[in-house]
Amino acid sequence: MSSTEYKDYYAILGVKKTADTSEIKKNFRQLALKYHPDRNQGNKAAESKFKEISEAYDVLSDEDKRAKYDNFGQYWEQGSGSRQTNNATSRNNSSTSRSKVDFNSSDFSQYGNFDEFINELLGRFSSPSSGSTSSPNPPQSSNSQGFNRTETSVPINDEASINLTYAEAFRGTTKRLKLNLETMEVRIPAGAKPGSRIRLPGKGKANLAGTSRGDLYLNVALDPHPFFSFEGDNLVCDVPIAPDEAVLGSSIRIPTPDGLVTMKVPAGINSGQVLRLRGKGWSTSPGNRSDQLVRIVVATPQKINSQEREYYEKIRDLRAENPRSSIEGIEL
Secondary structure, three states: OOOOOOOOHHHHHOOOOOOOHHHHHHHHHHHHHHHOHHHOOOOHHHHHHHHHHHHHHHHHOOHHHHHHHHHHHHHHHHOOHHHHHHHHHHHOOOOOOOOOOOHHHOOHHHOOOHHHHHHHHHHHHOOOOOOOOOOOOOOEEEOOOOOEEEOOOOOEOEEEEEEEOHHHHHHOEEEEEEEOOEEEEEEEOOOOOOOOEEEEOOOOEEOOOOOOEOOEEEEEEEOOOOOOEEEOOEEEEEEEEOHHHHHHOEEEEEEEOOEEEEEEEOOOOOOOOEEEEOOOOOEEEOOEEOOEEEEEEEOOOOOOOHHHHHHHHHHHHHOOOOOOHHHOOOOO
């Protein structure tokens, strides 16, 4: 999202600004299932909508990002720059000539872009006597004539973020990345996951002399998926079952990264209990896979016909076990 383009993430997900995390997650799941590319093959509008709601969820589901978004609006991604400014403030507290800045009262609408805001902000921290901001000096060394010169031979590493779908990260892919006016082909190995870093030697920033370049590190982020999520190296999913399947046990079909597999549900399982599909999770190294954790959710039927109601009533009348017997003696 560019710094001049504002997107109302709350409106995109159909929630109020006061919505809690569970409501945001619920709305995202509904929208993600509706617009997921797998369900809308070839539909560019649905693909664009899915990316938009994924972007909104990525921000609003993260407390730190959401706070920056609420405070900075379209400039939220550059909001982390305030940390550097705050450091400058703490260093300059001893000088009464330097002003304090209240971010919450800043009117960002008067600036054409975030750089203009930062430039003015840095100007407020400048010392009247020096006329410049406080910043570390570049390393210097002396030449044979005794003059100081700025060290220019050190290459500069750089960082960037790259977003992948679960399918791209699991199988590996090649992405075209445009950074600092340079377009490059990047090979993403199979098994990338949130927090992975991909090093691209010689693709960072050039040194001041322009004679060599540092490395570029890509920080991997995955677009939210409507079914899968991560718990450590393992994949996690919620799978609903009917009450009769919970009581009697059953064999059910479960989606995995490789497709559907059959899993046995033991009789008497409780909602929230986790079953494990060994070796069906994420690629951790060539030839190795983590596990897929299946969290069981007993789904109470919302619509039943007259015959089903009759049988449920018979079960109720015949039931010998009281599920609340263990709590009846509890007192304060």
